[in-house]
Amino acid sequence: MSSTPLTRRGTVLAAALTSATLLLTACGGDGGDSSDAGEKAAATRSVKAENGTVKIPADPQRIVTIGNTNLPFIDLGGKPVGVTEVSDSELAVLPDEQKSAYEAAEVVGSDGGEVDLEKLAALKPDLILVQFHSNDWDKVGKRLESIAPTVLWGLDTEWKAFAGEIAEAGNVTDELSRQTAEFKKKVTKIQETHRKTIDGTSFVDISRGDWSDPGTFYIADIGCSEIARDDIGLDLPEAAAGKDPLAYDSLPFEQISDLAKYDVVTYPVDADGRPTKPFKPVVDTNTWKALPAVESGSALGVFCPGNNSYGPVLQYLDSLDRALAKLTK
Structure with missing residues (x-):
């Protein structure tokens, strides 16, 4: 999962729940004024965002990106002039070109609520893209709007909508079109290649994060697991309608044995296929080693570098494709 410097719950929501829609529509002047001011005034659009209608x-x-907008904008080929901090683990899995784009930008704060407004203003941005907790918006939102047109997304914005709306606001829709086409292609390939496995197998996706209490894990029903369930069609458990995600419940290691009822267990690995550092304590337990799925080779490590933009999701789909292929050998 992404680990931008927000609360865990806010970060999870950023990737996993259904969004309130952000609609962008073209507007502007008639183009008849030949002066610089007239041309600039004509070349605008109106955006309906969480913070109202914004002319951009x-x-x-x-463009300055704040909070969860940093990496999705860069993933779409954007080159921000200012960013807020992201974690070392997020930077480590970025393609070199995207990492360079991030590092070339001025860091204007550690997170959304701790933006250095003077440093941000000195960059002379013409657009600010923001997704962070509403408490942070209450703290700095009006001051951001006084510096440049500011577009705010709520933390409940669904990731595909989020990517599309960032692309429209930042005028990087060409890359979005390429990514969405590749996403559909990969989803179709996995469904066609692994149809028998998908249709006849029960799965459970489990994980733990660096925020998890010692001796606990959780069943992941949001994030990349949600993509596997809703887009690919894997039979994965999920919370009942109206209930908090299963991922919010910490389960003791003793309950690992309850996973025996599932045909396949998936778990998080890094780019090299090793269990992630937070998850390593799980695989070291005797309870894990005794699971039928582990003993039969049906415990599959899957790499999920992030789930709030197409680039990392495409990497996840590649990893899932390789993992499912092990079941048919």
């Missing part, structure tokens, strides 16, 4: 440049050139 049609082709923004100096």
Whole structure:
């Protein structure tokens, strides 16, 4: 999962729940004024965002990204002039070009609520893209709006909508089109290649994070697991309608044995296929080693570098494809 410097619950929500829609529509002047001011005024669009209707440049050139908008904008080919901090683990899995784009930007704060407004203003942004907790917006939102047009997304924005809306606001829709086409292609390939496995197998996705209490794990029903369930069609457990995600409940290691009722167990690994550091205590337990899925080779490690933009999701789909292939050998 992403680990931007928000609360765990906020971070999870950023990737996993259904969004309130953000609609972007073209507007502007008639283009008849030949002056610089007239041309600039004509080249605008109106955006309906969490913070109301915002007039933004049609082709923004100096974009600052704050909170969860940093990496999705860069993933779409954007080159922000200012960013807030992201974790070392997130930077480590970025392609070199995206890492360079992030490092070339000025860091204007550790997170959304701790933005250095003077440093941000000195960058002379023409657009600010923001997704963080509403408490942070209450703290700095009006001051951000006084610096440049500011577009705010709520933490409940669904990831595909989030990517599409960032692409529209930041004028990077060409890359979005390529990514969405590749996403559909990979989903179709996995469904066609592994149809028998998908249709006749019960799965459970489990994980633990660096925030998890010692001796606990959780059943992951949001994030990348949600993509596997809703887009690919894997038979994975999920919370009942209206209830908190299963991922919010910490389970003791003693309950690992309850996973024996599932045909396949998936768990998080790093880019090299090793169990992630937070999950390593699980695989070291005798209870894990005694699971039928582990003994039969049906415990599958899957790499999920993130789930709030297409680039990392595409990497996840590749990893899932390779993992499912082990079941048919």
